[in-house]
Amino acid sequence: xxxxxxxxxxxxxxxxxxxxxxxxxxxxxxxxxxxxxxxxxxxxxxxxxxxxxxxxxxxxxxxxxxxxxxxxxxxxxxxxxxxxxxxxxxxxxxxxxxxxxxxxxxxxxxxxxxxxxxxxxxxxxxxxxxxxxxxxxxxxxxxxxxxxxxxxxxxxxxxxxxxxxxxxxxxxxxxxxxxxxxxxxxxxxxxxxxxxxxxxxxxxxxxxxxxxxxxxxxxxxxxxxxxxxxxxxxxxxxxxxxxxxxxxxxxxxxxxxxxxxxxxxxxxxxxxxxxxxxxxxxxxxxxxxxxxxxxxxxxxxxxxxxxxxxxxxxxxx
Numbered sequence: 001x002x003x004x005x006x007x008x009x010x011x012x013x014x015x016x017x018x019x020x021x022x023x024x025x026x027x028x029x030x031x032x033x034x035x036x037x038x039x040x041x042x043x044x045x046x047x048x049x050x051x052x053x054x055x056x057x058x059x060x061x062x063x064x065x066x067x068x069x070x071x072x073x074x075x076x077x078x079x080x081x082x083x084x085x086x087x088x089x090x091x092x093x094x095x096x097x098x099x100x101x102x103x104x105x106x107x108x109x110x111x112x113x114x115x116x117x118x119x120x121x122x123x124x125x126x127x128x129x130x131x132x133x134x135x136x137x138x139x140x141x142x143x144x145x146x147x148x149x150x151x152x153x154x155x156x157x158x159x160x161x162x163x164x165x166x167x168x169x170x171x172x173x174x175x176x177x178x179x180x181x182x183x184x185x186x187x188x189x190x191x192x193x194x195x196x197x198x199x200x201x202x203x204x205x206x207x208x209x210x211x212x213x214x215x216x217x218x219x220x221x222x223x224x225x226x227x228x229x230x231x232x233x234x235x236x237x238x239x240x241x242x243x244x245x246x247x248x249x250x251x252x253x254x255x256x257x258x259x260x261x262x263x264x265x266x267x268x269x270x271x272x273x274x275x276x277x278x279x280x281x282x283x284x285x286x287x288x289x290x291x292x293x294x295x296x297x298x299x300x301x302x303x304x305x306x307x308x309x310x311x312x313x314x315x316x317x
Contacts, residue, residue, distance in 0.1 A: 046126030063295030122282030179204030222270030250289025
């Protein structure tokens, strides 16, 4: 087996030059196959407040140029353990959400057909539903680990069933998620009513609130997370608004009182050893960003997720 092709050497080609792929990794068409594929889904027709997440994939890639090959926090070189490649963006109909969901499902299924894991760059949170539909066909019900300020288990907006606030209600109704093992982390802010929480529990989610990090600390949170997720496949969905607006201003529905980027990265490292079968990073809206704060945070989230997948791959050998 040939050695993985990693990023362009930054000591020979400055980071502000091409390529424009995530972390300056090879394109998918430049390798024979990928163990992990990065896929952009520039879609934000499901947003309920500020639009702009359709530009998220490009912004995250641009902010990823400074990433280096060795992750000192978890002692792994994620691009050397297995082949990671960038498949670019897919074309998604911005005027027909139902058609867009079908297109995303088809593209995700096609990328995964040779056994590649998938890290998706959104896009708004609507895209999580078709990804889960694709994964369900291989894995059955999946534990969803959902980092977000918001529940995203609401029913409809203006009678529309498919929006960025509804993907996990639809996923639960369709039987895609494991009702005993799914979890939100980072929830905060006002709700429409107490019934939102009651419905959310019925739909299969346990909640760790943003304030719990202040009271209990990251170590305790990670222990709770691992107990909940253990025992089967896990899908990780990271809405960047899980971070406080101080750490991620470039998003469509910011909420005060969020996690710090350090808390989020350390929590993600707690996934090592769990059966993570895919992940997404969504709701990065560069029009509201400043000095690439949000893009940099999202790029590092992706890097930690790739490191988790690399460590899990190494452990399985």
